[in-house]
Amino acid sequence: MEFKKSNVEEHLFNLNFAVKHYERNSKKCENEEETEKNELKEAIQDGNVQRARIRAENAIRQKNQALQYGWFSARIDAVAQRVQTAITSKQLTGSMARFVQSMDTELKSSNLEKVAEIMDRFEEQFGDLGVQSQVMECTISNTTTQTVPQAEVDSLIQEVADQHG
Numbered sequence: 001m002e003f004k005k006s007n008v009e010e011h012l013f014n015l016n017f018a019v020k021h022y023e024r025n026s027k028k029c030e031n032e033e034e035t036e037k038n039e040l041k042e043a044i045q046d047g048n049v050q051r052a053r054i055r056a057e058n059a060i061r062q063k064n065q066a067l068q069y070g071w072f073s074a075r076i077d078a079v080a081q082r083v084q085t086a087i088t089s090k091q092l093t094g095s096m097a098r099f100v101q102s103m104d105t106e107l108k109s110s111n112l113e114k115v116a117e118i119m120d121r122f123e124e125q126f127g128d129l130g131v132q133s134q135v136m137e138c139t140i141s142n143t144t145t146q147t148v149p150q151a152e153v154d155s156l157i158q159e160v161a162d163q164h165g
Contacts, residue, residue, distance in 0.1 A: 008083060011083060012080060012084060012087065015080035015083060016080055018076050019073050022069045022070070022072045023070075025069045029062045029069060030063075032062040033059050036055050036058040040052055040056050099122045
């Protein structure tokens with residue numbers, strides 16, 4: 001029996017691929033930012049103000065681009081998690097239908113042993129789904145948070161200011 005991915009699962013794969021793509025681009029921009037900062041340092045040491053300005057602008061541009069890519073990555077990851085939740089819910093719906101059908105059959109035959117076995121299997125599947133749902137909800141909540149606490153911003157500014165006198 002050959003397993004064929006549904007369109008939704010293909011879209012999930014594509015979303016996860018896009019997340020990786022944007023994460024790589026963000027990292028690349030961060031590396032470029034560091035290169036520009038090193039060039040900025042050299043320009044300052046050489047006393048070349050014009051080159052220093054250009055390097056500073058480039059560093060800022062790379063930093064902003066890295067943040068944009070990171071933001072896109074997080075947003076797409078949140079969507080991917082929602083799609084994964086939908087796929088899991090769809091699988092649960094199928095399991096529920098099979099469970100109800102099995103339960104109905106066994107109740108009619110009055111086979112209490114089979115009924116207990118089916119109930120145990122159902123409770124196990126339902127428990128697994130509950131854990132998966134909690135993890136996904138937590139992940140979605142974490143990836144969609146767009147605000148940074150002001151205290152963290154102030155702390156970072158102070159740290160960098162202290163480092164560079």
